[in-house]
Amino acid sequence: MKRDLTPRAHRRPWQLGTAALAATSMLLLAACGGDGGEEDGAGTENTEGSMSGFAADQQFKATEPVDFSILWTDWPDLPIKDSWRIFDEIAERTNVTLEPTNIPFSDATEKRSLLISAGDAPDIIPLVYTGEDAPFVSSGAVLPMSDYVDLMPNFEKYVQEWDLGGMIDNLRQDDGKYYMVPGLQEVSVPVFSMILRKDVFDEVGAPVPETWDELRDALVKIKEKHPDSYPLADGFEGQSMLNYAAHAFGTVGGWGFGNGTFWDEEAGEFTYAATSDGYKEMVEYFHGLVEDGLLDPESLTATSDGSTDELSEKVANSAVFAASGASGTVVEFQTALQAADPDAEFELVQIAPPGGPAGQVVEPRNFWHGFMISAEAKDDPNFVAMVQFLDWLYYSPDARELLRWGIEGETYTKDADGTITIDPEYSLDAFNINPDGKTDLQKDLGFSTFLAEATESRALKESYNSDQFVEYMDRVLESRTPREPFPPAPLDDAELEQASLLSTPLKDSVDTNTLKFVLGDRPLSEWDAYVTELEGQNLQGYLDLINGAQQRFAEKN
Template identity: 65%
Template sequence: MRRVMSEVFGQTPVRVSRRGIFGASIAASSVLALASCSDDGGEEVDVDELSKGAMDDFAADSQFKATEPFSLSLLWTEWPELPITDSWQFFTEIEKRTNVKLETTIIPFSDAVEKRSLLISAGDAPMVIPIIYTGDENSFVSSGAILPISDYVEHMPHFQKYVEEWDLGDMIDNLKQADGKYYMLPGLQEVSVPVFTLIIRKDVFETVGGGIPETWDEMREALVKIKAEYPDSYPLADGFEAMSMLNYAAHAFGAQAGWGFGTGMMDDGSGKLQYTAVSAEYKEMVEFFRGLVADGLVDTDSLTAADDGSGGGSVTEKFANELVFAASGSNGTASDFAVALNETVGEGNYEVLQIAPPGGPAGMVCEPRNFWNGFMLNSEITESENFLATLQFLDWIYYNPEARELLRWGVLDETYTKDADGKITLNPEFRLDAFNINPDGETDIQKDLGWSNSVFADSTESRALKESYNTPTFVEYIDSVLATRTPRDPNPPAPLDELELEQAALLSTPIKDTVDTNTLRFIMGERDIAEWDDYVAELESQGLADYISLINGARDRFEEENS
């Protein structure tokens, strides 16, 4: 089962397995530099005057239940393979526990971003707008259409508790717009590891390649050995038009690329921001991958076309037929590869492993810690008599540990059990196809009951909850990343005002197009790396200096105002 999802930046469609959705883990902070703002963020309201249904004693780790029932409108993105039904246990159970009836406005995933924008711009959006990633809020801030929620987080004790316990305070500060406020609340992750990295044939790397590579240089050495043993192979592949591989590789070279390119601006080491695509580090990364392609070590088709998993030369098919031995993917991709290998090599005759992103000249580093999707609120919520109760409900459903477990697994002792050590087991009559759990169960807790839905379940997670539905090999992957890789520091924020945001968009779009085109041309050998200076000159002729000056001006202003 596959679908197209939008990566953290809300810009690049990404095709991933449902079992491997998101994290789609890319440095969310890099997009914050293009945050827009309003002049004053609106006037803060007295929530105590809008407290109908609110609990007087609501506190962290407590169950929220409205003292009076109320309805809450919600924007619901519907995937074609998971149609929403009113009969889902999800809706009835949430209402039973909280006294809150969710009233959904449904938009199709195929054009969810456009539909969401139209609803907000027309003033027709529901009160709660989920599946929001950092940066998604930018275009709505200046109009006053969404709430500066930072004014009200004092009423959200679960959010405050886990921001502190998981040491996420600095990351939250980076959500601030130029007015010093933030307009969305993200999903919090106790541990953050790259979702996309390399999936390898562990057995082949150990017997032929000399072991599991820890760096890109070691990866190159292993690929050369594998190519010699399997001469018809092109052992390294991406499958995501180079966007995935360049994303996780770039950090090891001290650059940003692919899905993680963001605004193109990154810390130069002094607190200022430089344009990564003209840096020596970016050039070194391009030269490295050019060398791999030149030596026949890369499946170049996988750099120019997305892998839809349908066969006919897909990366999955090539992996199964021992033409590719390392490819970009998530834990879901690893499972897809294993299923395909069962049909060709045979179960028990191979090992598939998700490895930590290889290190490089910049060290054993990976992307910065990352947020998951969260939500923003229609600013009209401040006119609701249930405003405070709504804040409490959202604080519970997004950040309370028991609520998070409920959203993933359903009802304790009905759909699943939990032992004294906290291990969760899905009862045998139930299954979760999205993660290949209990495939013989009669009832799918996602499709039939609404649990593990992507609107709510794929957000805040403790490490224990993340591990509860993933495979043991993915847990090993988490351990390996945490033990051997250091997350790169997020880039310093440089939020732009409304006029600057328009200027930045006009400047950055043609520049970014030139970067994308020529990065791939250099790597594929269609343009000689000796023309690097000419490439830089082309960017400068498109206004690169003005763009850099604009962003650094915003950076200086933000630093001065928030120092």
């Protein structure tokens, strides 16, 4: 099966595109590397196996065979296999043998923290999102990666080319260093948004909604046509929908709640998102949907293990016609609909997150997960080779294509114009590519796992996604504005512990009461009482910590 995957013209309206910004990017990188008197990467010893003069877009190959340990997260339906070709191919190209330590997806974050705190973590700690390095700074359990970016020419190149320097600056902790390096995305759109049965929306005369009010109007029409349905569902305990909805209401919520603070530009300080007028307005909106039978309450409470099987079944049975999901969810819904009725005609569309009172706003432009390095690895004689290898693995275009598609000339071919064609013997079931292939690139060979998604050019992202998802990216980039990132407010060691003690019960109260308000288990007339309850949990003391850290960091930098 050949699929036309020719990259479209790169339209990047979120870029400033000025020489000044490019220069700023390089200055930021320079400032972050070797900061604070630490020995920088260029002076690092332990250079056995490393390449002299290693440069961007060059194939890394250790000068002698080396072994590096890596923490590997097993997804429930994708356990690691000894037979996976990915590790053999990496070894052949780089002279590096990866030795995985496996942890389950279900409690990966907790297992990772325990290993790091006990000093038992492998050398390479992947699947780390921005901010997740903070708890390990004070103990010195992980290395300050900003000290070693001069050993990472691919990272430096694509930070500059994709205008990401300003975002790199926001990674720094209180000591001015950053301890993880992120996956880089040339274009950034929300991974999760809303997926519609567009044929059903068309059937009732409802356009693709551009705002949450337009969505409500469409759901009312669908409910009239299908009275036994709940037209809208989340399927991720409400966390997904609140995440992508919150920005349009001028707040943060769900998966994107973070530490719960929201930057008030006019006041020049952080406020608590869950006490704001915007958060209240969002809660009132979703309460209204539940009250009118337009939003499936079960989809807000059913425990999610990352599987969408139950939600897919509801979509297949015409009990739900719009739901939260990502590009892969579209494939899952499509598979379920076809299984229920092979002759069914339908159209699934992932839409740009609807706008709201705050405008057509989506999440800030984002990095993706990256990696940390265990502090003990610095004493490895092959340490420099390790950093060079990770720079190749995470940021080199050749490595990125390998991780996603496998072996050129065997599992895929690439035309002169960049069109990638999977070999007929292979499939990539996760994206419904060549389903008749006998060998799946992901499940059977280990390609297209979490490592593949960390860093992506737009062309690579388009190569495996459907035309519909490419259109989704276009719509978001052309019609939505990313919210400006908040200013950094890194906490020192004592503040981190204090903030954790305060923020955890606050967030628990927010999560519990948000759900109660939405489901109608607590009347909205008690909103002020809810805010008073949060204030009684020393909310102001928590905000004082965050704002003090922000002011201190701003003065230092």
